[in-house]
Amino acid sequence: MKKEKMEEKKKEENGFEPKIVGFCCNWCSYAAADLAGISRLKYPPNIRIIRVPCTGKVDPLYILKAFELGADCVFLAGCMEGECHYLTGNLYARDRVERLKSDLEKVGLGGRLEMFFMSAAMGKEFAVATTDLTERIKKMGPSPLNGGLGE
Ligand code: FES
Secondary structure, eight states: OOHHHHHHHHHHHTTOOOOEEEEEETTTHHHHHHHHHHTTOOOOTTEEEEEESOGGGOOHHHHHHHHHTTOSEEEEEEOOTTOOTTSSHHHHHHHHHHHHHHHHHHTTOTTOEEEEEOOTTOHHHHHHHHHHHHHHHHHHOSOGGGTOOOO
16 A cells, blocks of 8 residues: 555544634625525534635734644635625735745645635535535645644
């Protein structure tokens, strides 16, 4: 068995449950998460939602702090492009996330930051996106800051 497969199997056996922090815009993805709940669409209990007025309000330091405090993954979920209630907040957030992704890659946290765009009506998409993200992080294992092996 290859080393990678052995490590993956070991992580599965350990029953690793990632802690995932999601900064969700009040106007769209927070409502989408709510809709998912109301519609009885399941999404993983690993997701800890922090409601923000706009993803443009999420300072990169908030994201770094979440990792420092034990998050295995962080995501931002904002309004669809062109639909931000503050016009360009989600576009600023998208650019910040892209820059931060490349910085995180350099310190061994690559693949642990994501951004989604969705409307309040996209409860199903919220459930699917967060489920897929959780599965991906389970395969990656714990954050190196939490004792994980890293990439
Ligand atoms: Fe939703 Fe700006 S108001 S991302």
